[in-house]
Amino acid sequence: MKKLINDPADVVREALQGLEAAHADLIKVTYDPYTVVRADAPVQGKVALVSGGGSGHEPMHGGFVGMGMLDAACPGEVFTSPTPDQMEAATKAVDGGAGVVHIVKNYTGDVMNFEMAAELCRSEGAEVEAVVVDDDVAVQDSLYTAGRRGVGTTVLLEKIAGAAAEEKRPLKEVAQIARDVNAMGRSMGMALTSCTVPAAGKPTFEIGDDEMEIGVGIHGEPGRERRAFAPVHEIVEMMAGPIVEDLPFSKGDEVLAFVNGMGGTPLIELYVVYNELNAFLKGRGVTISRNLIGSYITSLEMAGCSITLLKLNDELTKLWDAPVKTAGLRWGV
């Protein structure tokens, strides 16, 4: 395992120290327990957004803390959901009296830890709404299972709900907007290579030089199927096809297209993917009216990409365009 790290046990802490040193204007970091909190928190009278999850997905979530997006993030160990005490501390630190939204990616661990945290916070009088993100169409017959995973839509949801909160909208409304984004967003990922969890020291899965994993999760969880490597033209069809079928898009729809890199794939390839996706959607009469291209929800150094499509309406578009100032996303200010 070759990584730019010291002791694998220290990766998360040292990365947080780097984040703190680099962005003191945006965030504060606590180390026991780990939290990344907006520098000006709590913002009185504003609904606060708290998210969190395992580390290894940077810039998500710590890089999304700041004006117009998250109020706090709870980084867990690599690929391991954070613990209730982190979420409780973060919730207390950002609660500005208007309530707190917990943004939870749908993984058993994340859901259970956030549940325990919400129980704790409520028992101490905090108003907490939990929103679960489950947008991964790679997971099939999710009826009898833990359901779909939360992936790319999370980034878009945190930006859009963050803008709504910044407008001082009430708790129920912010939570509803977040749920709308989840309802309108679908994602699918793929991997060319595995990632290596630092503490594990070896690749999470084996994959041949002529293979790819379609429907992979952001933790290197095996996906829908192992297939022979193919040109990106076909790969985009394998990903975008199930997405548009799952959330029936109709001619004339406007979408936000998010082409995400998994961590080891360079931008030049993501633009080639975007070019194919653009052609694919044109062919179905769907217009991309907003886009995001880059590595925003990563899986350590995994090579691959994911595609997220979010069906837009004027409200969501306006909130997407609103100013945001975080380490990972920044515009309008």
Added chain:
Amino acid sequence: MKKLINDPADVVREALQGLEAAHADLIKVTYDPYTVVRADAPVQGKVALVSGGGSGHEPMHGGFVGMGMLDAACPGEVFTSPTPDQMEAATKAVDGGAGVVHIVKNYTGDVMNFEMAAELCRSEGAEVEAVVVDDDVAVQDSLYTAGRRGVGTTVLLEKIAGAAAEEKRPLKEVAQIARDVNAMGRSMGMALTSCTVPAAGKPTFEIGDDEMEIGVGIHGEPGRERRAFAPVHEIVEMMAGPIVEDLPFSKGDEVLAFVNGMGGTPLIELYVVYNELNAFLKGRGVTISRNLIGSYITSLEMAGCSITLLKLNDELTKLWDAPVKTAGLRWGV
């Protein structure tokens, strides 16, 4: 070779088509010859900045075209400097009557092609100033050679000179500011893995699971030395040491620290690198007053990083902070 591409021969064109489709608000793209031009070009009365180089370094340079940075970029084939006709077309497209600065990374090919282009443009009456970037301290006894390579400082130079041009400063002054940035900036890179040129189909160099390349170039050129893989703490010393020695920093100096990913290295590792760099500089009484962390000048999918330090003064800091609106760098607007 597993990449998200179709035919290797089409990578550059398809990536440009993706860039054009995604950022029509910022740029225009021409395909014969390849140029990426600011959407509102030519800006009358403003000095125009034209850069260019081989592709495979995205977002550099096409991703830096826009308000406050470049007026045009000339993308060559992967790792191959562009040709004079591209530079001539770009120069003509952006010349707003106040002159044009050619920003040239110091590689024999880039220098000679830009020279031929400048000769052509001048012969047709354009006012062209060429600025050569040569900041790579990995290249030693550069006296009798082609000199040092142009690497990380290029990104900072394009941002800062772009801000100066946006202020409508005269040609000579913009060119001088660009040269000042080059004089005050130093870089060094390292690689954990090789990159693979699509058309070549196999890795540019072999490297063992326990080895790293210190001083590597952004085209996978072998660097100063092949060493045993080490903890990032030592790696940062190997890179930052030569940099601070080369451009004597003195106690109390303020620098812009740029930690760059080579394309295959995820953000979490770059923050660990930044944390080490911050400690290294603190130890020498040097203060990081600005920073940039991310993959901005890449080497395809190579894993590794580079460190660039730019000695700041009030003028350079002010220009760095000025608004910029490009696909790759965006703030203040």
Added chain:
Amino acid sequence: MTVDRDDVVAWIRAFADEVSARKEELTALDSAIGDADHGINMDRGMQAVVAKLEGAPDGDIGALLKTVGMTLVSTVGGAGGPLYGTLFLQLGAATAGKQEITLQDWTAALRAAVQGVQARGKAELQDKTMIDALLPAVDALDAAVADEASFAEGLKRSAEAAHEGMLATIPLVARKGRASYLGERSAGHQDPGATSSHLLLDLAARTWGDA
């Protein structure tokens, strides 16, 4: 024959040691159908528990087990944290104030604890989770109590039941947890959580074997 606080501490330590020793094995199982961290997470948590036990003031068994649960909740993370945390918190609640426990106490406590884990995780038998190791073990304990078997005998039977339950997860298609994302592809792999749960009960049998 009963188990006292020192026996419980010995059992916790033995589990911590075994988890350290089998860290790679548990993580390998998790990398096949999960995210390659179960061994790492449980080890981090149990090491924290052992550290906590050092300074812990003497008290009853319930207080001790509650401390274990709290520590796991705040150090393990993932699914394992809330689940094992809940398991120990419930064991603690069921043994509150006790200085020593009988086979009946242990059976009732484990029953309550496993119900707590199910309340938290919503898993049923055959969902390919730790429940598949835990539930059969509780049933085996009930049977042992009915047979008026010795504590040692009851522990032995529960460990065997957990072992069978663990092996029985191999052919199953997961319906809960990360493995469920794999659908059919989760079949043919032993569940990591069922494996660590079997270890826990097996060590109870081995540590308290002469109880």
Added chain:
Amino acid sequence: MTVDRDDVVAWIRAFADEVSARKEELTALDSAIGDADHGINMDRGMQAVVAKLEGAPDGDIGALLKTVGMTLVSTVGGAGGPLYGTLFLQLGAATAGKQEITLQDWTAALRAAVQGVQARGKAELQDKTMIDALLPAVDALDAAVADEASFAEGLKRSAEAAHEGMLATIPLVARKGRASYLGERSAGHQDPGATSSHLLLDLAARTWGDA
């Protein structure tokens, strides 16, 4: 004995074919001390040249070579583009208006062309560049002219000189181009540009051998 326009076209095509055939080889040499694209660049350029020649109106040798140079400048890129572009542009200037050329013409033209390459690239002998293959070849041609050798004989000697010059680059430490960044580490590798330049002159000898 002279070389006419058709002979020149044949030579250009032969070079294009050889570059295609040796593309990997040239690129491999460049990956050792450069950036792994010399073969790819030269092949892209020469294919463009061949395509250009199809439609090219008949004209004199100078016009033909000028077209080749212009095409290379706008399609090869890198260092190879301006250098080979300049080489052919200068060959064209020196043979402007000619329908056929003698050994003397060729010698004078190549001398001027190599000087043009040096003016553009500032490389001297022993800098480990294409100059190390080109300059000795020109000197060999001069000697052949002095000896009143045949065109064929002159071409043979220049190709041999280029071959020796190419091999002589192996031990050299590069002082120009990308390879110079390697310092000492550039020694022990044959220079890709010198290799393609040798090919160019070797094919002149082979194609015009019976001139």
